[in-house]
Amino acid sequence: MNSLRTKFYKDKANGKFMGVCAGIADYTGIDILWARIGMLVLMWLSGGVVFMAYLALGILAENKPSGMYADRREEKFWQGVRQSPSRTAREVRADFRDIDRRLAAVEAYYVSSNPRLSDEIEKLR
Template sequence: MNSPRTTLYRDKHNAKLMGVCAGIADYTGINVFWFRIGMVILAITMGWPILAYFVAGLLLNKKPPYLYRDESEQKYWQSVRQSPKRTAREIRASFRDIDRRLAAVEAHYVSSNPRLTAEIERLR
């Protein structure tokens, strides 16, 4: 997955300091508030997460503006990052459902339209 939507970025738009927590929260789909609380607790108890935060702040690229068109697209890409196989299964199921409904519409239209049926038979 080389899409820019599946890459971890610093989110400067929702940042408090460097945007690392906001970027990780965006990437994982976790609410940024809970991620920040967890980061503070880890920093107080262990200390090393502060260093990791600043290293990540220096290494991660800024999130491109307008990466997602709307919130539904953002939720979709978060689900792709969390479970690509489940997302592929859901997409296949949606296409099967669309195909089934299209076949039902086609069968209904062709069977209930004698003029169309006669036209098709005449072309054979």
């Protein structure tokens, strides 16, 4: 597993204050607005404990590397890996089984005796 894409980073490019809420949103795959609202509610309910944790994360967490994901699809994939590695592995296996099934169908079509294809090949000779 690629540890660069599975660890928490603060995201200063999309962040407002220290990039912690943007990092949480990127890490979990939730919308950044919900991360910010959740953080405000937790700060209000906790009486300052969550604010101290927020500051600690803002100071200790590394900045998100630029160009970490090639595209949006890759970003969603890695968010899925972080959320549920076993489910992501099942999805990848299912994708490979589907590719293998389709490839076998193509192979069977072209390798089997196909009289129409044979006739077309003979016409070209």
